[in-house]
Amino acid sequence: MSKCKSQANGQDLQTSYPIQEAVTVVKSNQSINGEYRKLILDAPTEILNCQPGQFFHLLCPLETIDQPYLRRPMSIYGYYPQKRELHFLYKVTGEGTRTLAGLNPNDKLNVLGPLGVGFHIENNCQNLLLLARGVGLATLAPLALEAKRLGRNLTAICSARSEDVLMSVDYFRNLGAQVITVTDSQNTSNIENIKLIIEQLIADGKVDAMYTCGSNRFLKLLQDIGQQHNISGEIALEQQMACGVGMCQCCVRSFNKKHGITHERVCREGPVFKISEAMAW
Known part of the structure; x- marks a missing residue:
């Protein structure tokens, strides 16, 4: 019988995880198998104070054919302040992710976050x-x-x-x-x-x-x-x-x-x- 109690939601993250808009630089954007791609961004350390389960809102680039109007929410795959890296894993399914797939090293990408309430691991959950x-x-x-x-x-x-x-x-x-x-x-x-x-x-x-x-x-x-x-x-x-x-x-x-x-x-x-x-x- 588990004694662990979930504490999801109900807390204000504005103090611990302040939302910021930042311009990041693409380090790599590679296909990792037949369906998914991994995007690695060089990001300011101040936006890398994240919690597992949070997400960023990405301002997808505008292209001649695809011109997504709204930002796209994307779960964080990894955040590494010591390397100034922010990682995303995604699948190309529409115009927003198609424009993300077209990003090349040294391209810039505007991101907003970290957003939302993330996961919690209780002290007595081993x-x-x-x-x-x-x-x-x-x-x-x-x-x-x-x-x-x-x-x-x-x-x-x-x-x-x-x-x-x-x-x-x-x-x-x-x-x-x-x-x-x-x-x-x-x-x-x-x-x-x-x-x-x-x-x-x-x-x-x-x-x-x-x-x-x-x-x-x-x-x-x-x-x-x-x-x-x-x-x-x-x-x-x-x-x-x-x-x-x-x-x-x-x-x-x-x-x-x-x-x-x-x-x-x-x-x-x-x-x-x-x-x-x-x-x-």
Whole structure:
């Protein structure tokens, strides 16, 4: 039985994590497999006081064909003040990410952040479980690094369509995590199998808290498991955004709290929320 209690949202990050606009310089922007790219920026150290699970709002460059009007929210894949580096992992899916893919070394990119409320690791949570699929694993990467810094035990279940597009596997292993991969091509990524894997980890005493990103399937699964075993957890929600700072109300979602259904902004009160309170679409 877990004694860990999630503390997601409900805190004001303006003091600890001040929002700033900055112009960064592209160090590299390379394809890492057939679907995803990694963008590394030379960034001012004052914007690198981040928390795992937070995000930046990127002002995508304007091109002849693609001219995205709004900034694009992007989860932080890594932040390294000592190297002045800010990392993002992304998949080209529309005009915004197409323009990002066209960035070359020494190009400039305007960013706003860090934004939102990130993940929390409670002092009495020693064994952490990470579960995500595809680029959702990017959001959990800084959490894994923080777990390593705190000396916590980490298990990462990485899901993908096939082995060639599995994300962050080596990254997690290099941090000392036990990595379990599941794929569609091997018929191991179905919810039933993932549930069996997690139930065995719990039986082995390897899960005190659970973390995931985005997926409704994973949200419902971890809600059921968490309720059955009294294990808390947090989820980083994905949502369309406009302003990214809570003014436009574009990213409001419903949450099931003790006193009833509430509506909160994913960009401001989130993007990280308690798994027990998040509601699937």
